[in-house]
Amino acid sequence: MNEINNSILTLILLLPLAGALLVLLAPDRVKLPNWIALLTSLATFGLTLHLPAHFDKAQTGFQFVVNLQWIEKPAIFYHLGVDGLSLWLVVLVGLLAPIGVIASWNAIRERRKLFFALFLVQQTAMFGVFLSLDLILYYGFWELSLVPMAILIAMYGRKDGPRAALKFFLFTFIPSAPLLVAILWLYARTGSFDFATLQLWIASGALPAGALWWVALTFLFAFAVKVPVFPLHGWLADTFSEAPVALAMVVAGKLGLYSMLRFHIGLFPTQARAVAPLLVGLAVIGILYGACLALVQRDFWRLMAFAALSHLSLITLGIYGLTLTGWEGAVYQILNHGVVDGALFLLLGLLYDRYRTSEINAYGGLAAKLPRTATFFVFASLAMIGLPMLGGFVGEFMILLGTFTGVSKGWAIAATLGVILGAAYMLWLVQRLFFGPESALATSKPPEDLRLGQLTVLWPLAALMLVMGIAPMFWLPTIQTGPHPPLRPQQAAATQYPIILHGTCAAAAHEAPELIATSELAAKCESNGEGQR
């Protein structure tokens, strides 16, 4: 078992890559590439499930760590590890892969080998981003994730693929250049690319504060474009309307949000705290702006794009509220958003494949023809809106609660308004697509509802949304072992420790976030922690 634990992360990284090679070598006959890709992604998903099964919930910090020297000079390490923050994100990436393959099953008709090979390379890159603890390794995967995405958008785009691909690539590549400068600067000062070492260096105050400001901002900028945060979302709508369904599921959100938590706030707590009010403001603007624009879109891909902007902004709000409840809600909401978006994109992709248009007004009255599609779509929409008992509710509620108690009541109310708008545009979309008078489009083709292959994916997804809504305790305890938001300066002074709040204290903080703000409790928690150790 120990050997598996030692090599599991490497296996997760390499398996999709091996699958990609196999797809390239195998002949393109009778959907062979599809099957290889499906089996590879299922096997990878199985491997990722090993992580939560053997994750030690009593322990904070990184587990399943691999740390090998890669290059002597400059000192770069092959350093991987998982903690409460990244654990479920890795599983989510594993889960979305087979869904992506299913969604592309009939949609991709030509050049299947290339498509599935690049899709699997994309998997590896995304796993790499979540697992890497060496900044250069991380940067490598971060950049690598752009390439398959750009090529696939260019080759398999719907109308104007190359233009969207160029836009996407430049938008995300150019901010990465300063990011590399910042990483190199850190290395020149500290001689290390290691995450934990750098964390200590920065916390020690030995680095010049003025320069650190710029470094932190550079990190933030690169991540904010990737999320995207308002007003850096220029690439999102075009990418969503061009990208193949399987990629639209993964292109936005996760990578950037995770990087914010891990590498922006995690490395630069002081600077992040200083810049947080700005991001809270931008996030609330993003929520409202995205929701308003989603209301007026005529194309359902673009509607999904602005809906995503709104939802991702909500998560950003949870992150930069810097409350524990907000953080847990944010991570939870990333997971939920991934699942719900996966289901919605799968369904919309099927509609698009069948009717070849994404014009919302052309649809209508499909519910009678395609009852199963309509049912699942309504279900996923409700989960996205945040109906209680479904996944979206838990995350949104925690984020809003954290904002209300920990940041400001005004922002929380404004953000809640965005959530209401969210219900409006989603339900209106459902109404225009599936209900109302039967459109010419609906009668033009013989009805063909979901088939077994798609149902085997959608049923588990729907069940997952329900379980995530009813039983968040499956996920939250592990998420709580992850990193915690930095305390305010006066609290930090009182506790003498800037970033420590773990274990039982975390539970207390969860119960009563406003209480933990008082330094006595924090100090007490701290002494408890000492005593247990």
Next chain:
Amino acid sequence: MNPVPDIFRILPEVILTLTGVLVMLLDASLPPRWARRPLGWVAAFGTTFALWASLWQISLPMGTGFSGTVETSAFTVFFHVLICGLVLVALLLSLDTLPEESHHQGEFYALIVFGAVGMCLLTGAVELLLVFIALEISSIATYVLVGYRKNTARGPEAAIKYFLLGSFATAFLLYGIALIFGATGTTEIYEIARLAPTAPNHSLILAGLGLMLVGILFKVSAAPFHVWTPDVYEGAPSPVVALISTAPKAAAFALLLRVVYEMLPTLRPVWSPLLWVVAVLSMTVGNLAALRQTNVKRMLAYSSIAHAGYLLAAFAGLGNDGIMAACFYIAAYAAMNVGVFAVVTLASGYDEKLPLIDDFRGLIYRSPLLGSLLIFFLASLVGIPFTGGFFGKFISFSTAIGGGAIWLVIIGLLNSGLAAAYYLRLALAAAQRPEHDSNEKSAPPQVAQGARVGIAVGAALLLAVAATLVLGIIPGDVLRAAEAGAHTLQAPPAESGAPGNAVEPQP
């Protein structure tokens, strides 16, 4: 007492010379009706042998031969291996792409090999007159090769431009050598290094350095001495461009390293800002001009100017680090650039009926292998991680930051973001679905024909891909070799210690 026979010090050069002479003689003595293609194999074989001889030289103790004019050290071995590898790739590439009926094929191969002699000698020379002679040997061979497509107007034009401007630049170099000789009374690099700091006429040395830099920077096509590059690359046959955009540049950079780090290290306050300016100019001018190109080879020419700029950024690094980074970047740049030109040669054919970016549209649909390789090499040129291009840039810029040149790095990385735009334009064109695939037969049939990949060119592509990947994923060995080279370049000449058993880079 030097126990190593002088001839061993120039063994690769000797082998290459003999190969060249053999090819030339065979070409002259074989009946005219016989195909000249096997001569290419002879040349390739000789080059492989020379490559092996270079590797063997690492077992020699470091030192000089022929009265202190030629040196062997880890540094020279690094560049010998690199240059021989590049020449080998260029030969293999020409073997399959030169049309059967082209005239003077034998000479073509011989000239490539003779050029290689000059380049190898240039990296090993530690005496300025020999430096000059070596530079001339390599330049004259390349002047002829550039003008090889005599039936087009562009070919001779390119050759004449290259020749006139090149001779002019060489004259600058020679003038610089003369001034430095005037100031120090010697042409031996180590002696100059010893005498220069105390030389009575300091301004003479400064002038000499400036003139030499002009000559060398012309050869590496750094701005503002770059104007010849696009015209020459456009006019020359593509296999020749694959060679002249890499191997002579590598040799010239080796010379530049020698001149600034070994001959005049004390003048760092003078040359460092100069090279800073040249680096920034090269990247910016190269990238901005490349954005506007529609011809693939011209675009790649400007891209090579920009890469010379990234490479010069490494010179902001201190001592060993700077040399190591520069050596590594040269290897990475050479591997990916020779690869991209190999693909361009195959895709557009020897006679280049399809020179424009738009002509590459849908390449991946017509020839999946070439299309994928083109995208791969372009990704490396962009600097995508896990390719040589990324690591080269990474090392170059991180040493520059170590040397305190943070603005240079910021400009450099912004430039590489800018550069992504035009590389992507070509890559996306190759990935784009052809517009009229079924109803019109507008897809030119030559492409499909030219896309045949033979054994020789397959081996060339394989070498380039393997080198690019090795340099990107497991660069440790090459880095160690480059570092060993950096050590020997910095070491004083009298010391003939073990050169270190560095593992060699693949070409």
